[in-house]
Amino acid sequence: MATLQTEPGKQPAPAVARPGRSAIRPFRPHVIWAVFQRNFQSYFSNPAGYVFITLFVLISSTVAFWQDEFFTNNLANLDQLNKYMPYLLLFFVPAITMSLWADERRQGTDELLFTLPAHDLDVVLGKYFAALGIYTVALLFSTSHLLVLSYLGKPDLGVMFSTYLGYWLMGAMLIAVGMVASLLSSNVTVAFILGALFCAAPLFIGSLGSPTGGNLRRQLEGWSVPAQFRDFGAGVIPLSGLFYFVSLTAAMIYLNMLLLGRRHWAGGEASKGLGLHAAVRFLAVLVALFSGNILVDLLGYRADASTERLHTLSPESLELVSKIADDRPVLIQAFYSPDVPREYVETRTDLLGLLKEFQARSRGKIQLNLIPTEVYSTAARDAEKRFGIEPKRVFSADQAKQSSSEIFMGVAFTSGLEEVVIPFFDRGLPVEYELTRSIQVVSRSNRKKVGILSTDAKVMGGFDQRSFGQTPEWSIVTELKKQYEVSSVSPDAPIAADLGVLLVAQPSSLTQPQIDNLTAFVKGGGATLLLMDPFPVDNPQIAPEVPKAPPGGPFGGGAPPEPKGNLTPLLDLINLDWPTTEIVWNSYNPHPQLADMPPEVVFIGRGSGEADAFNPDQAATSGLQEIVALFPGLLRAKNGGAGPEFTPLLRSSAKGGVIAWSEAVQQGFMGASGINPRRRHLASGTAYTLAARIKGAAVVAAKPEAEKDAAKKAEEKPATINVIAIADLDMVSEQFFEIRRRKIENLDFDNVTFVLNCVDVLAGDESFVALRKKRPQHRTLTAVENQTSSFLDDLQKQTKVAEDAAKGKLDDAQKAFDKQVDQVRSRTDLDERTKEIMLANLQEVAQRRLDVEKQKIEDEKLNSIREGRAESERKTRAIENRVRYLAAGVPPLPPMILGLLVLLGRVRRENLGASPKRLA
Known part of the structure; x- marks a missing residue:
């Protein structure tokens, strides 16, 4: 047999392992488990590990519950923690990862670890899962926040699940980043600093684009950790977010493998170019993951974890879409800006996601055209010319600076000759409702008619005598036009009976002939929505107690106006009593940020204590x-x-009462000039009805026997009444539409929803009523509200005592004055002329004294009320502080106690077998 001989010095060079390559098969579970167990147990056998967990829980609970915004918003959620959680992990994750590799190198145990028959990937995964397990335990300890929220209110458990899933995914990705930093140094402190710097990169990547312009910054910001977490905090689990965190985690683990594999090939002649080769491979992985993230983001798949299913098409929407006729397909053209400020990212995502879902569920009945639209582009010109969709300038706060930009977010719906356009989707618009309504309206050939009766309220717009200019139509009219055929109706002629609904704002401003025409329409069975207000805040001059203004304005000109008519016959017909001089007030206010609102701003809600605040048996409420x-x-x-x-x-609720119009209003030269600051609020303990449905046969007035004959009696039929009355015109004022559009102070009132529901109920079309109510449940801090409500009751009682005392003193002063007058009049030694002079002098002096006494009594009353309010405010602050201390102090106790037990056990084991003399 021939033998291969080699000359000395001519030995073949040993094979150099390629980066990340090993002769041992990877993914051996027992090796991964052994490494995991070693690192996991070493962390929790050391009391220092519990110190970090305790600090993590303490800081997170402080961020979640200590800030004033938590009590100001009065919502049982973790919104405050969501804003700061990514930055909290910036310091906590490096504290976990800093010792994973650096401590091994410092102690020299890394050589022993690498000589074991284990693949590099097994070692990396074992250490990664150990760090992830430590972080998971810390998160489990922080779930005590949910117990705090459950005590204070009723949090949405679905949103809490998605929120904690987002926390866990953020930590999982940042742990892989922190491990890279630990692998670069043998010093634990340096590893911590590098870990914080490396973890800061995906957190603050959005700031890198700021020197080059806003568009680049917004693109980079979409790749930041806070931006990717935002959907999780809102109760949505997006596929793009899952892929983002998982893919970056995999990339960082791969980088760990590359850096760890350097020991096989670093140094020597054969290692030339291998470092560049490894860097190119890692960059190729990043590019592949970047491309994958873009593709996954385009799919738009996401799971809705919220209890109300706010991000999923409701059954009502699916049913309405299924009724679209096959021969009347709907074309939807959405013009949207590819880059929008961060405040509008969620709205754009919801809009595009729901449009895609509508198209997918319509079975070809809906054709969708998504058009990215830049300002001054061809698409922008088409949107403006064809549909009137123009860019809207929006403002956003960024790094203590306010910037503005023009963006498109409009949608046009067409079907045959029908067309509906939504020029812009503001942040507060309910996206699903707007889309579903527009699709249904455009796919139908006939719309029901809604008439707006012309009154002094000028709901349809017109000339304003106060400003001597034209006023635009109210937003409620614009809203109704999206669904109905809306027209102005004159009250000077008989009202057509073909109207689906007649909306009447402030009927008390009509003249008698006009009221008669309205009464005839109601008596004929016409569906009518009455908005009646004793004190319209936006325009007090049209209050029932204020005379009708002259045609030429307050300074005259023209013939005197025809006086206001008598509304009593109409109210008698519909069996309604509406005291025009009584204004309701109430002390219930669930919004601490609106604490300065007067009690005449009445909040109606389930938390008020009134079980029937909203009638559960009526579709409108x-x-x-x-x-x-x-x-x-x-x-x-x-x-x-x-x-x-x-x-x-x-x-x-019963936590209020009524005040007279004359006492509430401050009269001036031009009439009602404002609100009387010295009005009295005496609680009546009665709940008041602010809106009612009136339906059924009217009472037929009895006629004299002489006026009746058999034929007429047989033809007489009682009128069928179909009316909804609302005792507040301001319920649909512009400020509520503005709050709805812009989400001011995160307020979300149902004023607009309620009025639109009333119109739908009267029109006999309730297809949108259920969909319109779909919004996040207002989950308040009921525990805090229940405790502070007793203070409000005490304040009302103290106010009543002060009012009664002031009234008693005034009555005593008046009686003393009357007694002096009687004494003068009863004197017989004076003639009548002398008595009149003495009475006049007495009255003048006594009146001055009485006025001074009244002012003194009024000041004492106001001081007493102020002291009561201050005491109530102090007690409320004491409750909030108690909640702060409990919420921030109790959650860290379990890990702290567990750490103390571990410390005591460790000391006990160290002292076992030691000489008692040494311990002494």
């Missing part, structure tokens, strides 16, 4: 959460059980 009325009136059934049925829709 079932499912509503909160409504605000401004200086509203009250409604009552006039004839008891006789006449049409009176069904309350909205009711205030």
Whole structure:
């Protein structure tokens, strides 16, 4: 047999392992488990590990519950923690990862670890899972935040699940980044600093684009950790977010493998170019993952974890879409800006996601055209010319600076000759409702008619005598035009009976002939929505107690106006009692940020203590959460059980009362000039109806026997009444539409929803009612509200005592004055002329004294009320502080106690077998 001989010095060079390559098969579970167990147990056998966990829970609970915003928002959620959690992990994750590799190298145990028959990947995964297990335990300890929220209110458990999933995915990705930093140094402190710097890169990547412009910055910001976590915190689990965190985790683990594999090939002649080769391989992996993230993001798949299923098409939407006729397909053209400020990212994502879902569920009945639109582009010109969709300038706060930009976010719906356009989707618009309504309206050939009766409220717009200019139509009219055929109706002629609904704002401003025409329409069975207000805040001059303004404005000109008519016949017909001089007030206010609102701003909600705040049996109100009325009136059934049925829709709580219009209003030269700051609020302990449904047969007035004959008696039929009355015109004022559009102070009132529901109910089309109510449940801190409500009750009692005391003193002063007058009049030694002079002098002096006494008594009353309010505020702050201390102090106790037990056990083991003399 021939033998291969080699000359000395001519030995073949040993094979050099390629980066990351090993002769041992990877993914051996017992090796991964052994490495995991070693690192995991070493962390929890050391009391220092519990110190980090305790600090993590303490800081997170402080961030979540200590800030004033938590009590100001009055919501049982983790919004405050969501804003700061990525930056909290910036310091906590490096504390976990700093010793994974650096400590091994410092102690020299890395050589022993690498000589074991284990693949590099097994060692990396074992250490990664150990760090991830430590972080998971810390997160489990922090779930005590959910117990705190459950004590304070009723959090959405679905949103909490997605939130904690986002926390876990953020930590999982940053741990892989921190391991890279630990692998680069043998010093634990240096590893911690490098870990914080490396983890800061994906957190602050959005700031890298700021020197070059806003568009690049927004693109980079979409790749930042806070931006990717945002959907998880809102109750959505997006596929793109999952892929982002998992892919970056895999990339960082691969980088760990490359850096760890350097020991096989670093140094020597054969290692030339291998470092560059490894870097190119890692960059290729990043590019592949970047491309994968873009593709996954385009798919738009996401799971809705919220209890209300806010990010999923509701059954009502699917049913309405299924009814689209096959011969009337709907074309949807959405013009949107590819780059929008961060405040509008969620709205754009919801809009595009729901449009894609509509198209997928329509089975070809909906054709979708998504058009990315830049300002001044061809698409922008087409959007403006064809549909009137223009860019809207929006403002955003960024790094203490306010910037503005013009963006497109409009949608056009066409089907045959029908067309509906939504020029812009503001942040507060309910996206699914707007889309579903537009699709249904455009796919139908006939729309029902809604008439707006012309009154002094000028809902349809017109000339304003106060400003001597044209006023635009109210937003409620614009909203109704999206669904109905809306027209102005003159009250000077008989009202056409073909109207689906007649909306009447402030009927008390009509003249008598106009009221008669309205009464005839209601008597004929016409569906009518009455908005009646004793004190319209936006325009007090049209209050029932204020005379009709002259045509030429307050400074005259022209013939005197025809006086206001008598509304009593209409109210008698519909069995309604509406005191025009009584204004409802209430002390219930669930919004600490609105604490300065006067009690005449009445909040209606389930948390008020009134079980029937929203009538659950009526479609217009079932499912509503909160409504605000401004200086509203009250409604009552006039004839008891006789006449049409009176069904309350909205009711205030019993924590209030009524004040007279004359006491609430401050009169001036031009009439009602404002609100009287010295008005008195005396609690009545009665709940008041602010809106009611009135339906049924009207009471037929009895006629004299002489006027009756058999034929007419046989033809007489009672009128069928179909009316909804609301004792507040301001319920649909512009400020509520502005709050709805812009989400001001995160307020979410149902004013607009309620009025639109009333119109739909009267029109007999309730297909949008359920969909319109779909929004996040207002989950308040009920525990705090229940404790502070007793303080408000005490304040009302103290106010009543002060009012009664002031009234008693004034009565005593008046009696003393009357007594002096009687004494002068009873004197017989004076003639009548002398008595008149003495009485005049006495009255002048006594009146001055009485005025001084009244002012003194009024000041004492106001001081007493102020002291009561200050005491109530102090007690409320004490409750909030108690909640702060409990919420921030109790959650860290379990890991702290566990750490102390581990420390005591460790000391005990160290002292076992030691000499007692040595321990002494």
